[in-house]
Amino acid sequence: VVPGETALAFYKAKNPTDKPIIGISTYNVVPFEAGQYFNKIQCFCFEEQRLNPQEEVDMPVFFYIDPEFAEDPKMAKVDSITLSYTFFEAKEGQHLALPGYQ
Amino acid sequence: MSTAMNFGAKSFKPRPPDKGAFPLDHFGECSAFKERFMQCLRDSGFQSGACRERAMAYLECRMDRQGAQLMANEPLEKLGFKDLIDEKSEAKPEK
Numbered sequence: 561v562v563p564g565e566t567a568l569a570f571y572k573a574k575n576p577t578d579k580p581i582i583g584i585s586t587y588n589v590v591p592f593e594a595g596q597y598f599n600k601i602q603c604f605c606f607e608e609q610r611l612n613p614q615e616e617v618d619m620p621v622f623f624y625i626d627p628e629f630a631e632d633p634k635m636a637k638v639d640s641i642t643l644s645y646t647f648f649e650a651k652e653g654q655h656l657a658l659p660g661y662q
Numbered sequence: 663m664s665t666a667m668n669f670g671a672k673s674f675k676p677r678p679p680d681k682g683a684f685p686l687d688h689f690g691e692c693s694a695f696k697e698r699f700m701q702c703l704r705d706s707g708f709q710s711g712a713c714r715e716r717a718m719a720y721l722e723c724r725m726d727r728q729g730a731q732l733m734a735n736e737p738l739e740k741l742g743f744k745d746l747i748d749e750k751s752e753a754k755p756e757k
Contacts, residue, residue, distance in 0.1 A: 567710040568717040568744030570696060586676050601741065602733070607683040617686050618696055622721070624742060628712035 566601065571619040571645060575611035579648035582610050583647040590642045597629040598641065608650050619645075684724070685732055692723040692732065718743045 561566045575581050580628035585605045603621040611617065621643070629635050687693070699716040706712035721741065724733035738747050 565711055566717075568699065568713075568720060570700065571678070587697070589678075597670075600677070601716040602684055603679045604684050604686065606678045609686050609687075612688075618690075618693065618722075619686070620696075620731060621682055622684075622717075622741070662752045 561564055561625060563597070563625040563629045566622065566624045567587055569621045569623070569643070571604075571621070572592040572616060572618055573611065573647065575613060575614040578613045580612050582608050582640040584608050585645045585647045587643060587645050590637060590644070592643045596630070597632075597635070598643065599624050599626055605645060618660055647654050681734070681736065687724070687732055691727055692720055695720040696721040714743065716747055718746055 573583075584607065587603075587605055589598050601622045601624065603623070604619040605621075625641070637647075695716070699713055699720050701709070702713035702716045710717075717740075718738060721733060724736070725735050740746075747753065
C-alpha cells in the first residue's frame with residue numbers, strides 16, 4: 561500500500577450459532593503511532609450489523625494512509641501496519657460510547 | 663479492546679469512517695467482484711496498487727445495486743480513482 565493511494569481490504573465474519581447476532585465493531589491500529597495516519601473512507605464498523613444464523617459475510621474496508629506518513633521521521637522504521645477489528649455483541653438497552661458520528 | 667496500562671500515554675481513539683458504514687452484502691451480490699480483486703492481490707503478491715482497477719470495479723458494483731444500494735453513489739474521482747477514470751475516458755472518447 562502506498563501512502564495517499566486508496567486501498568481496499570476484506571475481512572470475513574461468520575456467525576457460527578443458530579441464532580441471529582447483532583454486532584458492532586471497533587478497530588485498533590498497531591503500531592499505535594501509525595494510527596493517526598490511518599484514514600477510513602468507508603468500512604463496516606461503527607454501526608450495528610446483523611448476521612443471521614450460520615451466515616458468513618465479507619466485510620470491506622476502504623481506506624488510505626495519509627501521505628504525511630512518509631514525511632514523519634518517527635514512521636521511518638514502520639513498514640507494516642496492522643488493522644484489527646473486534647466485534648461485540650450489541651445488547652438491548654446497552655449503548656457503546658461511540659465517537660460523535662452522524 | 664486494547665487496554666494499554668501505561669498511564670500518561672495517549673490512548674487510541676477510534677475515528678468513524680469518513681463516508682460512513684458499508685451495509686453488509688448479505689446476498690453476496692458483489693462477491694464475484696470481490697473474488698476477482700482478491701485473485702489480483704494474490705497474483706500480484708499483495709500489491710494494492712496493482713489491483714486498483716478491480717477495487718474500483720468492486721465499489722462500482724456496490725453503487726450500482728438497484729433496490730438496496732450497498733454504497734452511496736460517489737464520483738469515483740473522489741475516491742482516489744481519478745487517474746483510472748481519466749485513462750478510461752481517454753481510451754473511449756465516444757463514451
